Ligand code: C2E
């Protein structure tokens with residue numbers, strides 16, 4: 001059967017591959033107009049305090065709904081945005097939207113709430129990045145602690161540059177977290193140099209933590225390391241009660257994942273937490 005289908009299967013995959021690379025360029029041109037056409041939105045995923053069960057922070061996750069392509073996952077469009085440079089405009093749009101949301105909550109009296117925003121490395125390395133953050137905090141009169149910036153190790157290629165930006169951001173009072181911790185290739189020495197508040201354990205270590213002793217050992221070690229350095233920890237990709245139990249046992253501060261909630265539109269967040 002396989003033999004018979006072999007050549008046509010090959011052609012099928014081949015044309016599919018061509019299709020995908022074509023789509024990349026077409027997608028880019030659609031993405032270029034996504035903001036003005038109102039196709040972007042932000043979903044929010046709650047982060048649960050494992051001690052109290054309370055929620056006072058959310059991660060902002062970008063969504064793109066295009067008439068031609070439908071709902072495109074970030075894993076597809078974020079790389080296109082990064083390669084084309086569109087991520088600068090899009091990232092700025094996300095920051096503005098998040099700050100508007102924080103302002104709205106602040107006006108309603110919800111002042112202890114925080115939103116974490118993913119910052120792509122191109123955005124982070126922009127010369128004007130720290131100033132853009134300053135501008136938004138000033139413009140919306142935000143408590144800087146209500147804004148968290150998630151950066152990845154891939155943003156930290158130049159130690160001196162990174163330190164300068166992070167220290168500037170810290171001086172403003174915003175919260176800095178390291179996203180997808182444990183999946184990068186950089187040395188751990190940056191942890192002692194940079195003013196980092198939170199480490200987010202990558203979901204790949206959590207997914208099977210209840211049955212894989214090695215994952216549990218790694219998660220435990222990350223938590224211990226973070227605490228020794230005065231940082232807090234958020235576990236990503238928490239999907240089961242077992243995950244929650246283990247994370248509580250090892251003193252992880254917060255958890256985020258489908259077990260508690262998927263990322264949802266702002267209306268659902270408002271309904272659930274701000275009514
Ligand atoms: P991330 O920052 O690590 O975000 C966590 C991802 O895990 C999100 O995927 C979220 O929906 C998903 N997730 C949350 N809980 C669970 C769970 O329990 N199980 C599983 N399997 N997945 C879970 P999403 O929304 O598809 O975003 C993917 C990535 O795209 C993000 O990873 C982030 O790196 C990037 N991204 C999303 N929004 C933005 C943005 O506004 N700017 C930038 N630069 N990147 C973004």
Ligand code: MG
Nearest residue numbers: 059118150179
């Ligand atoms: Mg993130």
Ligand code: MG
Nearest residue numbers: 118152179180
């Ligand atoms: Mg990320």
Ligand code: MG
Nearest residue numbers: 179180202236
């Ligand atoms: Mg992550």
